[in-house]
Amino acid sequence: HPRPPQLGHFRFRFNKPKNKSGSRGGNGGADGAEAKEEVKMEKSEAEAAFPPTFNVSEIKNKQRRHSMFVKYKQEKSKLKIQLKKKKKKERKALGDKAPPKEVPKTIENQRVYDETTVDPEDEEIAFDEGTDEFSAYFNGLTNPKVLITTSDRPRGRTVKFCEQLATVIPDAHVYYRRGLALKRIIPQCLARNFTYLMVINEDRKMPNGLVLCHLPDGPTAHFKISNVRLRKEMKRRGKDPTEHFPEVILNNFTTRLGHSIGRQFAALFPQDPQFVGRQVATFHNQRDFVFFRFHRYIFKNEKKVGIQELGPRFTLKLRSLQKGTFDSKFGEYEWVLKRHEMDACRRKFQL
Amino acid sequence: MQHDDVIWDIIGNQQFCSFKVKTRSQGFCRNEYNITGLCNRSSCPLANSQYATIREEKGQCFLYMKVIERAAFPAKMWEKVKLSKNYEKSLEMIDESLIYWPRFLRHKCKQRFTKITQYLIRMRKLVLKRRRKLVPLSRKVERREKRKEEKALIAAQLDNAIEKELLERLKQGTYGDIYNFPVHAFDKALEQQDEDSEEEEGEEEEEEEEDDEDVGKREFVAEDEVEESDLSDFEEMNKLRTSSDEEEEQDEESSSEEEEETKASGSKGKCPANGSARKKKRSYVEIEYEMEPAPKSTATS
Numbered sequence: 001h002p003r004p005p006q007l008g009h010f011r012f013r014f015n016k017p018k019n020k021s022g023s024r025g026g027n028g029g030a031d032g033a034e035a036k037e038e039v040k041m042e043k044s045e046a047e048a049a050f051p052p053t054f055n056v057s058e059i060k061n062k063q064r065r066h067s068m069f070v071k072y073k074q075e076k077s078k079l080k081i082q083l084k085k086k087k088k089k090e091r092k093a094l095g096d097k098a099p100p101k102e103v104p105k106t107i108e109n110q111r112v113y114d115e116t117t118v119d120p121e122d123e124e125i126a127f128d129e130g131t132d133e134f135s136a137y138f139n140g141l142t143n144p145k146v147l148i149t150t151s152d153r154p155r156g157r158t159v160k161f162c163e164q165l166a167t168v169i170p171d172a173h174v175y176y177r178r179g180l181a182l183k184r185i186i187p188q189c190l191a192r193n194f195t196y197l198m199v200i201n202e203d204r205k206m207p208n209g210l211v212l213c214h215l216p217d218g219p220t221a222h223f224k225i226s227n228v229r230l231r232k233e234m235k236r237r238g239k240d241p242t243e244h245f246p247e248v249i250l251n252n253f254t255t256r257l258g259h260s261i262g263r264q265f266a267a268l269f270p271q272d273p274q275f276v277g278r279q280v281a282t283f284h285n286q287r288d289f290v291f292f293r294f295h296r297y298i299f300k301n302e303k304k305v306g307i308q309e310l311g312p313r314f315t316l317k318l319r320s321l322q323k324g325t326f327d328s329k330f331g332e333y334e335w336v337l338k339r340h341e342m343d344a345c346r347r348k349f350q351l
Numbered sequence: 352m353q354h355d356d357v358i359w360d361i362i363g364n365q366q367f368c369s370f371k372v373k374t375r376s377q378g379f380c381r382n383e384y385n386i387t388g389l390c391n392r393s394s395c396p397l398a399n400s401q402y403a404t405i406r407e408e409k410g411q412c413f414l415y416m417k418v419i420e421r422a423a424f425p426a427k428m429w430e431k432v433k434l435s436k437n438y439e440k441s442l443e444m445i446d447e448s449l450i451y452w453p454r455f456l457r458h459k460c461k462q463r464f465t466k467i468t469q470y471l472i473r474m475r476k477l478v479l480k481r482r483r484k485l486v487p488l489s490r491k492v493e494r495r496e497k498r499k500e501e502k503a504l505i506a507a508q509l510d511n512a513i514e515k516e517l518l519e520r521l522k523q524g525t526y527g528d529i530y531n532f533p534v535h536a537f538d539k540a541l542e543q544q545d546e547d548s549e550e551e552e553g554e555e556e557e558e559e560e561e562d563d564e565d566v567g568k569r570e571f572v573a574e575d576e577v578e579e580s581d582l583s584d585f586e587e588m589n590k591l592r593t594s595s596d597e598e599e600e601q602d603e604e605s606s607s608e609e610e611e612e613t614k615a616s617g618s619k620g621k622c623p624a625n626g627s628a629r630k631k632k633r634s635y636v637e638i639e640y641e642m643e644p645a646p647k648s649t650a651t652s
Contacts, residue, residue, distance in 0.1 A: 108506065152483070181481055226500060249516050275526050280517065286507035289500050293509060297517050299530055305517045307510065315500060339492060 107287065112348040116256040125256070129263070133218040137195070137267045144268055146172040146196040147189055152179055155205040160230055162200060164312045168281060168294050169268055170245050172198075182326050189215055196268060197326075200225070210316065212264060213326045219334065220326045221264055223290075223316040230312055238296050238308040244277020245270045246294070252285040257335055258351035261290075261318060279310070288349045290316040318351065353422050359398035363390065368397075384415060384429070386459045393455055403449055403456045405434075405463045412441065412467055414448055414460065438468055 056072055059065040091098045103109070118125055129135070136142045146169050148162050154177070166172040182199065189197055194215055201209030207228055213220040231237060248269050253262035265283045282293045294311030321335040335350070362368035370382040371390050378390035386404045387394045396402050400419035405412055414432040421428050432448055434441040442461060449457045521530065 106506065152481075179480070226497075247520075249513060251512055251516070275529050280513065282509070282513050282516075284507055284509055284512060287499065287503040289503045291504065291507060291509060293513070295513060297513075299517075299521060302521075303518065305514050305521075307513055307517070315504075317496070317500075343495075 107347055110347045112345060114255050114349070117254050118256060118259050125259070129259075132260075132263075133214055133216070134263045134267050137271070138263075140271055142195055143270055144169075144171060144196060145194045146198060146268060147185075147194045148172055148174045148198045148200070149177050149185070150199065150207075151201045152177055154200075154202050157205055157228075157230070158200060158202045158207045161207050161228060161312060164231055165198070165200075167241055168246070168311050170243065170270055186213070186215070186325055199326075207314075209319075211326060214264060214267065215325065217325060219260065219264065220322040220324070220331070221261060222319045222322070224319055226315045226317070228312065228314045231310070234309055234313070236308070238310045241279055241294065241296075241310050242277055244274040244279060245272065246277065246279035246281045247273040247275070249280055249282040249284070251282070253351060255351060257318075257321070258285060260321070261351060265290075280307075281311075285351050288317060288351050290318070290351070292316065353400040353419055355398050355400055359392055359395060362397060363392060363395060370397075384417075386456070386463055394459075401452070401456075403452065403460050405445075405460050405467060407467045407471070410471055412464060414445060416448065434464070 056065060056068045059068060129138075137144065148166055148169075150158050150162060154162070162174045166174050182197075186197065197211075197213040197215055199211040199213070200207045201211065203209075207225050210223040210225050211220060212223065231240070246269060248266055250262045250266060253259055262283070262285075269281065278296055278298060280295050280297055282291075282295065284291045284293070291313070292315070293309060293313050295307040295309050297305050297307045299305050317337075318335075319337045320333055323332040323334050337350075362371075368380075368390075370380050370385075372379040372381055379388055380390040380395060382396050383406070384396040384402070384404045385394055386396075386402075392398065396404070396417070400417070400422055402417045404415045406415060407413070412434045414434055416430045416432070417428055418430075421430075432444070434444055441464060445460050445464065446457070449460060520526065
């Protein structure tokens with residue numbers, strides 16, 4: 001009887017009775033027996049070759065199947081390494097004439113083209129931005145004044161988060177909510193010349209939502225906050241931020257929607273950053289997540305800059321954008337996050 | 352015949368009562384006509400032929416009374432009296448209806464009525480206040496989002512992006528005079544210029560052009576060559592400042608935002624105009640050349 005090559009003691013033992021019984025229906029039938037036969041034959045012939053129609057998953061014996069699979073994987077990886085080496089050698093041999101390195105596909109590369117992507121020279125958009133709610137700010141007429149508040153009965157973490165936000169944003173005031181309705185707060189804010197209302201919603205002692213409302217009749221954006229890190233929890237952080245106006249960096253806001261959100265963020269900070277302070281607030285959009293960071297930078301020389309993170313960090317995800325001020329019942333929604341839309345295509349993003 | 356004691360004996364003490372709920376310390380009665388809610392001899396509606404309760408339906412309170420005379424007619428056993436909405440008047444009504452009744456029942460009825468009115472008031476107040484809206488989260492979706500966020504964070508390479516952006520801004524000259532890097536190079540070049548002759552006037556523009564063209568390009572240079580590149584940058588910053596001063600003053604912030612948005616599209620537009628003409632001179636970027644004409648330009652400006 002053909003003996004399988006040494007895979008282990010067990011296999012031999014299992015094999016023998018099956019052989020003797022021939023085609024025993026109960027044990028996976030002819031298929032299993034055949035497969036084993038094939039395997040045995042193959043093994044006795046050549047270690048590496050398998051018949052083309054044979055699939056490792058057809059082996060009924062778990063241990064053997066597992067070991068066969070492991071072998072298969074090892075061989076695959078060996079092949080891969082060999083291929084890589086060969087390519088590298090070829091590349092070296094060709095030297096200058098080598099074809100350019102292939103760029104790996106990333107989600108950003110493969111992003112589905114969004115028709116609302118903003119073209120930098122688009123006149124219509126420039127006109128829109130010249131006349132929208134933020135035009136007053138961008139023309140230097142108004143200075144931002146931000147009111148930060150929370151939902152009812154905030155817990156310690158949210159309170160600390162609000163305080164830290166207030167240090168990051170110049171001219172920000174924190175007020176306790178005390179059970180007031182937002183619709184009543186808004187006229188009071190207008191009376192005191194606030195330009196922005198920020199409401200941090202809390203759930204189970206952690207901040208989880210942000211409503212950013214531009215005050216004189218402006219758009220309201222509702223975000224989901226995640227991954228909040230307070231100053232205490234940051235590693236290697238610097239000292240507390242000073243009172244200087246920070247610079248603002250807005251990255252990757254490409255579509256129309258992204259543009260309007262970007263402008264909203266920009267309008268939180270005063271127009272004239274004080275470079276002496278060397279502080280920078282960054283809103284970086286990646287795959288529809290907006291990452292907020294606050295750093296202090298220093299230019300070591302022309303080509304190197306060192307940054308040190310101060311300040312809180314958090315991630316935002318846009319849930320809805322409303323045209324007027326906050327009004328959940330009768331508001332006109334410009335954009336609402338629809339779950340299914342986002343999940344349908346992995347390479348499609350809104351911001 | 353009503354045998355209250357017998358009934359109580361059976362259901363209260365020995366055998367089973369389906370309304371009774373026993374806890375470690377006390378027993379409760381789930382009968383909806385029970386006045387106190389506890390399982391007691393005096394509170395049990397089954398074991399008392401003369402009984403009274405207050406019950407509330409849709410904001411209206413009613414006084415229910417049971418007497419032994421109607422014990423034979425289960426359908427008509429409970430007499431229902433609607434109480435007024437006025438608290439004091441209702442109390443008087445209760446007193447009036449239960450006038451010769453045992454003190455216990457009268458007292459407990461009034462107590463129960465008070466409690467009920469209190470919670471009705473609270474309900475009405477709460478409706479007017481803002482309520483927290485609880486939105487259900489889907490666990491699967493939340494898990495997916497979390498993972499997506501992690502991956503996005505890795506893909507974002509935030510530190511690199513921020514550093515790149517800051518360096519771009521430095522190159523563009525948004526920081527103006529604050530940073531002194533080129534100055535050292537300028538001094539050095541000034542010294543050298545005093546020594547050297549002034550031959551290469553013709554190549555001056557080209558050199559300047561080259562310097563400008565190098566602005567956007569990142570070259571990895573060795574340590575000692577840094578000054579030259581500094582010098583070139585200083586030159587172009589000088590030029591840029593004079594030429595694009597108006598631009599910068601106009602809308603500083605909007606331009607900086609446009610910078611971000613046009614980062615993807617690439618150049619800010621200041622260099623390419625010159626870059627095309629100077630491409631052919633790239634090969635001439637040598638250390639010696641750059642140093643000579645630079646001070647000249649600054650001297651003249």
